[in-house]
Amino acid sequence: MGERTGNDHRDLIKQVLDDGAGPARSALAASWRRSMTLYGLDPESRGQVATxxxxxxxxxREAMEPMTRAAQGVLDRLFLAVGDAGCCVLLCDAEGVPVERRGAATDDExxxxxxxxxxxxxxxxxxxxxxIGTALAEKRPVTIHRDQHFHARNTGLSCTSHPIHDPLGRLAGALDVSSCRADQTEAMLGLIAAAVADAARAIEAQAFRQAFAEARIVLAGDAAERNTAALLAVDRHDLVVGATRAARLALSITDERIAGQLAASEVLGGAGGIEADLLEAERGAVRRALARNGGNVSAAARALGxxxxxxHRKLHRLGLAGAPH
Known part of the structure; x- marks a missing residue:
């Protein structure tokens, strides 16, 4: 798509929005409608980006520091992959504000x-x-290419963004690769989108590992799904103490379930050997606690925290309820 004048761009948006069914059929049209009717913006606005x-x-930056610290190496690698294509890399907070950037000095101006x-x-x-803003508003990866932008002054940009979630599964910000070159092809945009998605998952995984540095990190899901960053943090009692957003979605894990001392084995039913290993580890921990406390269930419970x-529920679930304590 070519860069349009302000009037041409406004006419394009008006034409799409005059079709009452347009926003229902198109996510882009729905975003344009939010921009015009919900936010009261003018596509012909000539003002600069707010700063x-x-x-x-x-x-x-201070609020994003844990995520930024986890992202450093990933941002460097992503820029190495896309920098030669005239792109910059931006790590943004949940308000759509870039707090960290990678770019070539020759393109900085x-x-x-x-x-x-x-x-x-x-x-x-x-x-x-x-x-950036639409990925955050819709909580999904998006590419907004040139005159898909709402403001006419932004129609020279191509921007690919992916939401990023914190170690508690909450929306924390977005990772973006943007270019102002006119020669970006659909094939190149597709490659950039895949690279951004992989990098966003890597940042989430690194931030999760840093947040639960004392726990054992377990991969949830099938081997084919390993790039989804579906990770669990499991303590020494094999209780889930943390889960990434991907794991929460895949395994229906909530904060309430975690607070209720969720056993890893309860949510890894399809994990084959992992489930068996976790069950056996939990069974062994319970047996040791009982043995060290002379079979006293109350004392063993205190020892296990x-x-x-x-x-008692664990004893039944682990098949130990009838065993001599």
């Missing part, structure tokens, strides 16, 4: 002029349809 103050940017820079505000409510009622 945080230095104090506000410093606060945003251009990207700074476009607002692809730390401290710029790319939320959909501020900038209308764009890769669980309630007496919870231990």
């Amino acid at each position: 945080l103050t230095e104090t506000q940017l410093r606060a945003a 251009t990207f700074h002029r476009w607002g692809l820079w730390p401290g710029a505000v790319w939320s959909e409510a501020v900038e209308g349809t764009n890769g 669980v309630s007496r009622a919870t231990l």
